[in-house]
Amino acid sequence: DAGVIQSPRHEVTxxxxxxxxxxxxxxxxxxxxxxxxxMMRGLELLIYFNNNVPIDDSGMxxxxxxxxxxxxSFSTLKIQPSEPRDSxxxxxxxxxxxxxxxxxxxxxxxx
Amino acid sequence: GQxxxxxxxxxxxxxxxxxxxNCTSSSIFNTWLWxxxxxxxxxxxxxxxxxAGELTSNGRLTAQFGITRKDSFLNISASIPSDxxxxxxxxDQETSGSRLTFxxxxxxxxxx
Numbered sequence: 484d485a486g487v488i489q490s491p492r493h494e495v496t497x498x499x500x501x502x503x504x505x506x507x508x509x510x511x512x513x514x515x516x517x518x519x520x521x522m523m524r525g526l527e528l529l530i531y532f533n534n535n536v537p538i539d540d541s542g543m544x545x546x547x548x549x550x551x552x553x554x555x556s557f558s559t560l561k562i563q564p565s566e567p568r569d570s571x572x573x574x575x576x577x578x579x580x581x582x583x584x585x586x587x588x589x590x591x592x593x594x
Numbered sequence: 595g596q597x598x599x600x601x602x603x604x605x606x607x608x609x610x611x612x613x614x615x616n617c618t619s620s621s622i623f624n625t626w627l628w629x630x631x632x633x634x635x636x637x638x639x640x641x642x643x644x645x646a647g648e649l650t651s652n653g654r655l656t657a658q659f660g661i662t663r664k665d666s667f668l669n670i671s672a673s674i675p676s677d678x679x680x681x682x683x684x685x686d687q688e689t690s691g692s693r694l695t696f697x698x699x700x701x702x703x704x705x706x
Contacts, residue, residue, distance in 0.1 A: 487636075526637075526682070526696045539693065574636050581625040581644065581686050583694060585636035 485509070487586035489575050495592045501563040504589045507556055508577030516583060517550055517560050518574040526574075532558065565593045600683050600697030607673055608705050615681060615700045616667040623685030626659050626666040627694070631680045640681075641668070673704045 488507040496502055508515045516531040530540040532552045540550070547566070552558040562569055570593050576583040600617045607613060617626070625644055629637035641652050643659035643666060650657055656669045666685075670677055683697040 525698055528693065531693065576636075582627060582639060582642050583684075584639060585629075588634075588636045590634075 487575055487577050487584055489573075489586035489589050491589060492587060493590045493592075495594065496565055497594050498566055499564045500593075501561065502565045502569075502591060502593075504560040504573050504575075504591070506558045506560070506575030506586060508558070508575070509584055510556070512577035512579045512584075513555070514578045514583075515552060515558050516576040516578070517558070518576065518585075520572045520574060520588070529560070562591075565591075567593045569593050598683055598685055598695050598697040600700055602700060603698065604701040604703070606703045606705065609673060609675060611673050613670040613673055613677070613702060614667060615683075615702075616665060617683035617685070617697045618665040619685065619695075620664065621687065622663040623687055623695075624663070625686040626657070627684040627686070628655075628657050628666070628668045629682045629684060631682065631699075633679075637682055670702075673702075675704050675706050678702055678704050 490505045514533050517529040519527045519529055529542045530550045531538055535552045548562055550560045572588045572590050574585050574588045576585045598617045598619050627642050628640045630640050631637045641650050641657040646659055646663050647661045648659040654671045658667055660666055680699045680701050682699045684694040686694055
């Protein structure tokens, strides 16, 4: 079975540009999570969806970040405008019940 | 928010040695999960624990859900070089899997 799919795997962009990260959860999973990982702060939950509805976005750093889940098989995390401090690895994870399965991540570098 | 205290932060061991790491919290968790992260990859689930006192094995890995619900440990027996990576514990205070709290990770280095 395919796991969580994320694209792109790597993204290098310049400050001020819009960045869109994509995620396809595991089929049948009803919850989707976006995380950010940095050396300084570890794994941080940004937002999660349950049945395509955003439940908790308290981890979203600021208004420059937005996430959508238009259907059960696709979600996006958008940063506009991007800043150097947004450089990190962004993970998407999905779950059916208690256990979350992570994608391979998108390594973002904002110059 | 709730925090998990994971220790040790790093370990340097010789191939063949056993490894033990643990997570503790002041709060009760209903689920404990252990993940391993290889460089450049996402965390991969190793073991999931759902009941207090539960002891579960996955090959050379053994994990236990503490009886108080406030701690968990992971043991790796007869370590091999491919065990190298960062090991994370994670706890869920609900049963819906809605929000995991992660430990800070244990960086494991295995010398051949």
